Amino acid sequence: MSDSSQEPQVYLDYQATTPVDPKVLSAMLPYFQGHFGNAASRNHSFGWDAEKAVENSRKSIADAIGASSREIVFTSGATESNNLAILGVARMYKPKGKHIITCATEHKAILDPAQYLVKEGWEVTILGVDANGHIDLDELRSAIREDTVLVSIMHGNNEIGTIHPIAEIGAICREKGTLFHTDATQTLGKEEVNVQDMNIDLMSASAHKMYGPKGVGILYVRRRNPRVRLEPVQHGGGHERGARSGTLNVPGIVGFAKALELCLEDREGEQKFVASMRDRLQKRLTDALDHVHLNGDENARLACNLNLSFAFVEGESMLMGMHGIAVSSGSACTSASLEPSYVLRALGVGDELAHSSIRFSVGRFTTEEEVDHAADLTIATVNKLRAMSPLYEMAMEGIDLSTVQWSGH
Amino acid sequence: MVYSEKVIDHYENPRNVGSLDKDADDVGTGIVGAPECGDVMKLQIQVEDGVIKEAKFKTFGCGSAIASSSLATEWLKGKTIEEATEIRNVDIVEELALPPVKIHCSVLAEDAIKQALSDYESKQEN
Numbered sequence: 001m002s003d004s005s006q007e008p009q010v011y012l013d014y015q016a017t018t019p020v021d022p023k024v025l026s027a028m029l030p031y032f033q034g035h036f037g038n039a040a041s042r043n044h045s046f047g048w049d050a051e052k053a054v055e056n057s058r059k060s061i062a063d064a065i066g067a068s069s070r071e072i073v074f075t076s077g078a079t080e081s082n083n084l085a086i087l088g089v090a091r092m093y094k095p096k097g098k099h100i101i102t103c104a105t106e107h108k109a110i111l112d113p114a115q116y117l118v119k120e121g122w123e124v125t126i127l128g129v130d131a132n133g134h135i136d137l138d139e140l141r142s143a144i145r146e147d148t149v150l151v152s153i154m155h156g157n158n159e160i161g162t163i164h165p166i167a168e169i170g171a172i173c174r175e176k177g178t179l180f181h182t183d184a185t186q187t188l189g190k191e192e193v194n195v196q197d198m199n200i201d202l203m204s205a206s207a208h209k210m211y212g213p214k215g216v217g218i219l220y221v222r223r224r225n226p227r228v229r230l231e232p233v234q235h236g237g238g239h240e241r242g243a244r245s246g247t248l249n250v251p252g253i254v255g256f257a258k259a260l261e262l263c264l265e266d267r268e269g270e271q272k273f274v275a276s277m278r279d280r281l282q283k284r285l286t287d288a289l290d291h292v293h294l295n296g297d298e299n300a301r302l303a304c305n306l307n308l309s310f311a312f313v314e315g316e317s318m319l320m321g322m323h324g325i326a327v328s329s330g331s332a333c334t335s336a337s338l339e340p341s342y343v344l345r346a347l348g349v350g351d352e353l354a355h356s357s358i359r360f361s362v363g364r365f366t367t368e369e370e371v372d373h374a375a376d377l378t379i380a381t382v383n384k385l386r387a388m389s390p391l392y393e394m395a396m397e398g399i400d401l402s403t404v405q406w407s408g409h
Numbered sequence: 410m411v412y413s414e415k416v417i418d419h420y421e422n423p424r425n426v427g428s429l430d431k432d433a434d435d436v437g438t439g440i441v442g443a444p445e446c447g448d449v450m451k452l453q454i455q456v457e458d459g460v461i462k463e464a465k466f467k468t469f470g471c472g473s474a475i476a477s478s479s480l481a482t483e484w485l486k487g488k489t490i491e492e493a494t495e496i497r498n499v500d501i502v503e504e505l506a507l508p509p510v511k512i513h514c515s516v517l518a519e520d521a522i523k524q525a526l527s528d529y530e531s532k533q534e535n
Binding site: 312314317333351387392393406 | 412417420423426428440441442443444445446447448449450451466467468469470471472474475520524
């Protein structure tokens with residue numbers, strides 16, 4: 001890439017990760033040096049201090065989601081939490097059945113462990129989604145069988161921002177007597193999350209999506225009505241009541257709790273601000289450009305998320321033109337697999353729109369100036385690339401691209 | 410994707426963007442690729458006395474697809490039909506220092522050249 005030091009850098013990839021809030025960092029710092037103890041050291045003050053910090057954090061996180069302290073398992077992040085939920089439940093409840101249900105737009109940290117279980121003889125039902133990214137609740141209801149041990153449906157989608165009706169899904173699972181896991185990585189600290197009201201039995205979340213540090217997550221595991229039991233995935237010391245062995249990441253855990261506390265201080269106010277930045281960006285882009293398609297649900301959508309397909313231009317070439325703007329694309333050329341986004345494909349938008357997609361995500365530190373600069377550069381890049389796009393030319397000539405015989409390669 | 414300076418230069422300053430009259434007898438057009446694959450190249454040549462006088466392209470695709478087709482038009486201009494048939498994708502890969510995952514962009518450019526040449530030649534037969 002060209003020299004990036006000369007250009008203003010605008011970060012619009014808050015759904016990938018967020019900067020650590022300075023207040024979170026301040027809360028964490030004492031636990032790297034002065035209070036560096038191992039929370040499992042039971043016979044000196046270093047250990048006691050660390051344990052106290054962990055337990056205070058655990059209590060504050062539990063209170064925030066309507067849980068009790070003993071229901072919070074600390075992990076290394078949402079990927080580990082998701083693996084522990086899927087694999088841990090599957091192995092513990094094997095005598096009950098060998099069927100789990102999830103959906104096509106889940107994060108790979110759900111889909112991959114689920115696929116792994118298929119190799120172990122499990123049956124996995126992957127529910128499809130409609131054009132907005134929603135599952136059909138009746139389809140979910142009828143997919144739940146006698147031998148279904150777990151339903152895992154994410155709260156907010158990381159690519160398209162679609163928010164699933166978690167309370168309704170939780171109620172269906174409760175009624176049917178199957179456990180319900182949700183990946184709330186994109187929503188904790190942002191949307192309303194309450195494990196009681198929403199009938200959530202297991203829930204994953206991560207600190208680094210809400211202005212906390214990377215490398216720390218939680219798995220909420222319900223202990224009453226019903227009591228959820230897990231077969232551990234990681235063995236070695238029996239930490240976290242045997243659910244997850246390994247020395248606790250004390251500064252990370254303190255950072256998680258502080259980050260969540262800050263998010264909840266004025267959750268609705270912050271979400272309103274974030275949505276206003278997103279809406280400003282969306283309006284500027286769609287006012288200036290035609291043939292822009294919104295991916296996801298216009299309404300039931302994360303406040304930070306704006307996933308747009310700019311028809312007739314390819315995502316990676318757009319990123320090349322948007323110097324200094326940090327965003328993501330669903331284009332194949334930007335992925336390690338060279339496949340376009342499976343989430344967008346699941347919506348049925350067509351591969352060509354997946355190749356043309358850009359995910360903008362705004363956050364706490366986004367400014368109007370940044371939004372305007374990003375919008376200007378995006379508009380200029382789309383216009384420049386459309387001027388050299390054979391597809392745009394054909395569309396302007398009135399040719400229906402879907403009727404063209406392409407040669408492929 | 411970290412690209413070579415040459416790819417970035419072709420992306421920033423694409424040579425010979427545009428279209429020629431595809432129905433003209435002295436114009437050959439090649440359109441290769443597919444939107445669902447993420448790249449479509451249109452490459453056109455205008456031939457006078459067996460020499461390519463003009464070459465134009467339009468490309469939907471990533472930076473290296475744009476650069477490959479831009480470079481192809483640069484190379485085509487002034488070449489005879491015979492010389493043009495000798496352009497190989499490996500030459501494009503070498504010139505642009507394309508990474509392995511982008512080699513297919515150069516293949517597409519070679520295909521576009523061949524198709525444009527054969528379109529021109531079929532027009533001459535009729």
